[in-house]
């Protein structure tokens with residue numbers, strides 16, 4: 001798609017390492033004379049860091065759903081998720097100097113007060129609140145805790161700037177909208193507290209209604225619309241006890257009002273699917289856990305970079321995936337893909353959705369049940 005000459009020049013000027021033109025601009029930095037053809041906004045996405053417990057819970061803190069989660073954590077999860085992998089990911093991501101960072105939930109494991117205190121201290125290592133947009137995952141609402149001792153501690157990373165844009169919202173907290181240049185980031189919460197062995201999510205009718213209004217308003221403002229949601233919106237991408245229970249409603253809403261990019265976590269896998277929009281289709285992309293070290297059949301830590309730019313009347317997305325190579329403890333580029341939202345005739349979207357609901361690059365299959373792990 002787009003002009004062939006433009007694409008050729010783009011390829012020639014792409015960085016051989018990170019593959020993005022903007023990344024070259026980053027490498028040579030803004031005071032260099034390196035020619036930048038495209039005013040590209042770069043969004044980085046990582047998810048599910050599941051920061052390790054640094055303090056064992058008390059017995060009284062385990063007298064609820066946490067007991068099964070704690071046993072699972074000690075037996076399995078603490079061998080899969082390692083803070084050194086997360087540290088390396090952040091180190092690598094920062095060298096790319098993205099314009100903004102999206103973090104799609106599951107920062108903690110058991111929703112312990114000590115975990116929230118630790119993540120509150122860790123978030124500034126990711127970036128300033130205005131540079132980083134966070135949404136919660138199911139592990140961040142693992143049991144009911146007060147907002148003040150729970151996710152409320154991340155409030156400045158989950159606050160929208162809708163008032164400045166006049167976009168409506170009557171939901172305290174979620175959804176929130178942040179506008180950065182031509183890119184609008186819409187943070188949705190699918191995090192709900194569930195009974196043991198369940199990891200489902202729900203957007204809810206009130207939030208869904210606000211999402212529809214805000215997406216419509218964003219379209220009128222000519223924004224590139226990014227949706228952040230922890231659970232995969234395509235419900236058959238997750239097992240029944242881990243699915244987004246109203247994912248079909250959210251997909252129907254996007255089919256009606258549109259979006260350009262949907263980012264999620266939860267599955268701890270590397271996936272690209274497509275969902276219908278009024279103008280064709282939009283990519284739906286999941287990313288492995290940011291602290292995974294390639295155990296139990298799960299892919300190692302990864303983050304994705306999205307170079308977003310206008311190309312005539314279309315939007316273009318240059319997607320680059322950077323993945324941990326655990327043996328050498330380094331991140332490497334594993335793929336670059338050019339995505340064009342809305343690039344399929346709406347009449348063929350249903351077929352396209354089925355055909356394109358696939359993993360990309362190195363196949364990373366969910367090889368086990370993993371209980372309520374995600």
Ligand SMILES: [Fe+2]
Nearest residue numbers: 137138266374
């Ligand atoms: Fe999750």
Ligand SMILES: [Fe+2]
Nearest residue numbers: 048106266374
């Ligand atoms: Fe997770």
